[in-house]
Amino acid sequence: MSRVQLALNVSNIDEAVAFYSKLFATEPAKRRDGYANFAIDEPPLKLVLIEGNGQPGTMNHLGVEVMSTDEVPAATSRLSSEGLATATEENVSCCFAVQDKVWVDAPDGEPWEIYTVLADTEMPPGQLRAETVDDALCCASAPESAARCC
Numbered sequence: 001m002s003r004v005q006l007a008l009n010v011s012n013i014d015e016a017v018a019f020y021s022k023l024f025a026t027e028p029a030k031r032r033d034g035y036a037n038f039a040i041d042e043p044p045l046k047l048v049l050i051e052g053n054g055q056p057g058t059m060n061h062l063g064v065e066v067m068s069t070d071e072v073p074a075a076t077s078r079l080s081s082e083g084l085a086t087a088t089e090e091n092v093s094c095c096f097a098v099q100d101k102v103w104v105d106a107p108d109g110e111p112w113e114i115y116t117v118l119a120d121t122e123m124p125p126g127q128l129r130a131e132t133v134d135d136a137l138c139c140a141s142a143p144e145s146a147a148r149c150c
Contacts, residue, residue, distance in 0.1 A: 002071070003044035005063035005113075011056035016049045030120070032096055048095065063113040069100055075114040076102040093121050 010016040017036050021027055024047070029039040034051040046065045054060055066072065072088075079086050079102065087103045094101075101115035 001044065002064055002066045003040075003046050005046040005048060005061075005065050005115075007048035007050060007060035007063070009054035009056055009058050009060050010049050010051050013049060013051040016051075020047060020049065030096055032122075035096060037095070059110070061111040061113060063101075063115060066114060066116050069116050069118070072100045072102055072114060072116055079104055091118065097121060 008016075013034055013036060017028055017031070020036075020038060024038060024040050024045075026038060026040060028036040030037045036049045038045070038047040040047060046063070048060070050060050064075075066075070076086050076088055084104050088101070089103070090100050092099055092101065098118040098121050099115045100118060101113045103111060103113050105111055
């Protein structure tokens with residue numbers, strides 16, 4: 001099973017968690033300072049809330065969470081064969097999880113990631129993404145979204 005991910009910028013994480021807990025009748029799957037995510041079964045949705053990043057009430061990024069590591073390179077191949085610029089990240093720490101992912105930008109610039117979670121991890125206070133050095137992310141062909149997670 002895969003599920004669509006919607007990551008939102010929020011002004012107050014506590015208020016947002018209270019609202020979305022009521023809206024979807026479930027508690028967050030993961031909660032940290034300034035961050036929460038919900039793994040909602042019905043409708044299949046991974047809702048991510050990020051406090052203090054970007055304009056409150058706006059989208060941070062979109063994604064599709066897949067359940068196996070094999071699905072990420074398969075998505076990369078499929079997207080590349082369709083002529084879309086992709087950027088891959090393997091074993092990257094982002095949003096309190098170690099992930100493999102591929103990024104692609106929609107025509108209007110919306111960043112999309114297809115990813116799988118490999119493990120949970122902690123992040124330094126106030127940081128949702130580990131600093132990585134990856135030449136593939138610096139390529140001119142990589143979409144702008146490659147530098148945008150969280």
